[in-house]
Amino acid sequence: MTSKFDSLKVSPEEFYKSRIDPFKIKRSRIEKNKARLFGLHIRNCNPSVVLDIGCGEGHFTEYYNSFIPEATFYGCDISDTAIERAVGLGSSVRYFNQDLCGRHPEKYLKHKFDTVICSEVLYYLPNDQMNKAVNVISMFGKKGSNLLICNSQGFSPPEIVEMFSTFYNVKGLDTHRLFKKLYTSIIHLVKK
Numbered sequence: 435m436t437s438k439f440d441s442l443k444v445s446p447e448e449f450y451k452s453r454i455d456p457f458k459i460k461r462s463r464i465e466k467n468k469a470r471l472f473g474l475h476i477r478n479c480n481p482s483v484v485l486d487i488g489c490g491e492g493h494f495t496e497y498y499n500s501f502i503p504e505a506t507f508y509g510c511d512i513s514d515t516a517i518e519r520a521v522g523l524g525s526s527v528r529y530f531n532q533d534l535c536g537r538h539p540e541k542y543l544k545h546k547f548d549t550v551i552c553s554e555v556l557y558y559l560p561n562d563q564m565n566k567a568v569n570v571i572s573m574f575g576k577k578g579s580n581l582l583i584c585n586s587q588g589f590s591p592p593e594i595v596e597m598f599s600t601f602y603n604v605k606g607l608d609t610h611r612l613f614k615k616l617y618t619s620i621i622h623l624v625k626k
C-alpha cells in the first residue's frame with residue numbers, strides 16, 4: 435500500500451495541520467496559470483453544478499467559482515483542516531469532507547454533478563484503494579457528466595482512461611504546452 439503521502443510519511447491531515455498552504459498553491463505563478471487553463475476547460479463544459487475533488491484549502495475552487503459565476507461549486511477533501519480553511523474563506527462554494535477511499539458519498543450528493551474535477555489527487559491514493567476511489571468518484575456524476583482529470587505524476591493518460599473505462603468514455607486529451615511541460619494532460623471523460 436503506497437501513496438505519495440506514504441513517501442512524505444504524513445497523512446493529509448497532518449500535512450495541512452503542519453502549515454498553511456502546504457502545496458504552495460496560493461503563492462505559485464505556475465499554479466495560477468494552471469487554474470486559468472483549467473478554468474477554461476471547465477467553462478467549455480457549460481457547467482451547472484461542479485465538484486472539485488481534492489480541493490484542499492479551496493484556492494482553485496474559489497478561482498473557478500469567480501471565473502464561472504453562473505455555476506454552483508462544491509469542493510471536497512479528506513482533510514478536515516483543509517475544509518475548515520476553505521469554509522473560512524466565506525464564499526458561496528459549499529465544502530464537505532470526503533475520503534475517496536472511504537464511505538460512499540451521502541445520498542443527496544450522488545449523481546448530482548454535471549462536471550467533476552479531479553486534479554492532482556489520484557497519485558496520493560494507495561494503489562490498493564484505487565478501484566474504490568474510482569467507484570466513489572464515479573458516483574458523484576450522472577449520465578453525460580464531465581470528469582476532468584489532471585496529474586503531474588503517477589499515472590499515464592492511458593492508465594487513467596483504463597481505470598475509469600467502466601464508467602466513462604474519453605472525450606479528449608489536452609496537451610497544451612503548459613500541460614505537456616508540467617503535467618501529463620487534462621483528460622476529459624464523459625459518463626456513460
Ligand SMILES: C[S@@+](CC[C@H](N)C(=O)[O-])C[C@H]1O[C@@H](n2cnc3c(N)ncnc32)[C@H](O)[C@@H]1O
Nearest residue numbers: 446488490511512532533534535553554555558
Ligand atoms: C496536491 S493537492 C491537490 C490540490 C488541487 N486540487 C490541485 O489541483 O493542485 C491533493 C489533495 O488531495 C487530497 N487527498 C488526498 N487523499 C485523499 C483522499 N483519500 N480523499 C480525498 N482527498 C484526498 C489532499 O488532502 C490534498 O488536498
